[in-house]
Amino acid sequence: MFVYADNAATTHIDPDVVKAMMPALGELYGNPSTIYSKGREAREALDKAREQVAKAINCRPQEIYFTSCGTESDNWAIRGITKHYAAKKGKHIISTNIEHHAVLETLKAMEKEGYEVTFLPVNEEGFITAQQVEDAIRPDTVLITVMTANNEIGSIQPIEEIAKVAKEHNVFFHTDAVQAVGHIPVDVQKMGVDLLSLSGHKFHAPKGVGALYVRRGVLPDNLMNGGGQERSRRPGTENMAGILAIGAAIEKATANLERDMAYVASLRDRLIDGIVKAIPHCKVNTPSHDRLPGTVNVSIKYIEGESMLLLLDMNGICATSGSACASGDLDPSHVLLAIGLPHEIAHGSVRFSFCTENTMEEVEYILEVLPKIAQRLREMSPLWENVKNQETL
Ligand code: PLP
Numbered sequence: 001m002f003v004y005a006d007n008a009a010t011t012h013i014d015p016d017v018v019k020a021m022m023p024a025l026g027e028l029y030g031n032p033s034t035i036y037s038k039g040r041e042a043r044e045a046l047d048k049a050r051e052q053v054a055k056a057i058n059c060r061p062q063e064i065y066f067t068s069c070g071t072e073s074d075n076w077a078i079r080g081i082t083k084h085y086a087a088k089k090g091k092h093i094i095s096t097n098i099e100h101h102a103v104l105e106t107l108k109a110m111e112k113e114g115y116e117v118t119f120l121p122v123n124e125e126g127f128i129t130a131q132q133v134e135d136a137i138r139p140d141t142v143l144i145t146v147m148t149a150n151n152e153i154g155s156i157q158p159i160e161e162i163a164k165v166a167k168e169h170n171v172f173f174h175t176d177a178v179q180a181v182g183h184i185p186v187d188v189q190k191m192g193v194d195l196l197s198l199s200g201h202k203f204h205a206p207k208g209v210g211a212l213y214v215r216r217g218v219l220p221d222n223l224m225n226g227g228g229q230e231r232s233r234r235p236g237t238e239n240m241a242g243i244l245a246i247g248a249a250i251e252k253a254t255a256n257l258e259r260d261m262a263y264v265a266s267l268r269d270r271l272i273d274g275i276v277k278a279i280p281h282c283k284v285n286t287p288s289h290d291r292l293p294g295t296v297n298v299s300i301k302y303i304e305g306e307s308m309l310l311l312l313d314m315n316g317i318c319a320t321s322g323s324a325c326a327s328g329d330l331d332p333s334h335v336l337l338a339i340g341l342p343h344e345i346a347h348g349s350v351r352f353s354f355c356t357e358n359t360m361e362e363v364e365y366i367l368e369v370l371p372k373i374a375q376r377l378r379e380m381s382p383l384w385e386n387v388k389n390q391e392t393l
Helices: 015-025 037-057 070-089 101-112 130-136 159-168 240-255 257-278 305-314 334-338 343-347 360-379 382-392
Strands: 064-067 092-096 116-120 141-145 172-176 195-199 210-214 282-284 295-300 349-353
Touching: 015 037, 015 240, 037 064, 037 195, 037 240, 064 070, 064 240, 070 101, 070 141, 070 172, 070 195, 070 210, 092 101, 101 116, 116 130, 130 159, 159 172, 240 257, 257 282, 257 295, 257 360, 305 349, 305 360, 334 343, 343 349
Parallel strands: 092 116, 092 141, 141 172, 172 195
Antiparallel strands: 064 210, 195 210, 282 295, 295 349
């Protein structure tokens, strides 16, 4: 059996999405900036995709800017806002210590450029509070950037409450919603954010296309200089195939969201329950509330996550032991350390992430395979030997 259980890393491209993008790889090759009919045709398709994205997150189409990925959207929001407003407001930024590398590394680079960043610590379930944000605000705070949902453990932050605090103190608020869009309701009006990042490949569009929502009246500086595309804010001839795909994908992903969330959550709950019952000495790192429907992160103590992944792969199961961008790196995940796991337990963690394409049979298959793998690896572990000896004393 083959089980793709790594949908937080990327998703399978939906065949309906492939169908929607095909015209851009064929007859719809005009440049949308040209005024003859071939160009106008492309412009119309581009406008339609922008409307689809805007509708899905409840904003005006003019507030959507297409980008190349979630990383670009994050970089643009953070660098663009600070560059435009730092002189007037100051150089202090507030964020959390569990952001994706797209945000964390941008902020770390900016610290070297003279910005000051407060990285708020999360609690043991991966949450911050609006009070923590309020307490960190200073007269020179220019931007708050807090992710909507965490890519490793699935915790969902109190975005609406943070937005209220940001508004009261007149500070811009950006959220990285790359793991949220297409998986939980995302409504920028209700959330009250000024900027929001999203990425197509997390909800069944291809890689290489994302978007940034920028509330009307908010003016991030450009990251790049060039032509007049995206109302002169994000130059470069449009990735038409990717844009048509992201429009179709977001429409499909949000069409039956409540139903889909309930289904995906049933897979998550069965897996967590099954793991806890079948494998002694494990710790569930996914929080018990305010969490993504499809994410399961668990530490299986006394074994190595990497070995577990290899054996899962040999059994046809794709999962991950940290975020995909960080694998190949032997440091334990910064998110798992931030929720207080010691290094050795963080090292033994595995993340499964589901979408509507997964089935309960697949979950049962994981539950058949994983306990055997845990048992086999523990039998090779001197640490496990000690635990067993202590238990028999
Ligand atoms: N932010 C979060 C929370 C993510 O999970 C990811 C990708 O894993 C990104 C940003 C980066 O998105 P992209 O891969 O489109 O650059």
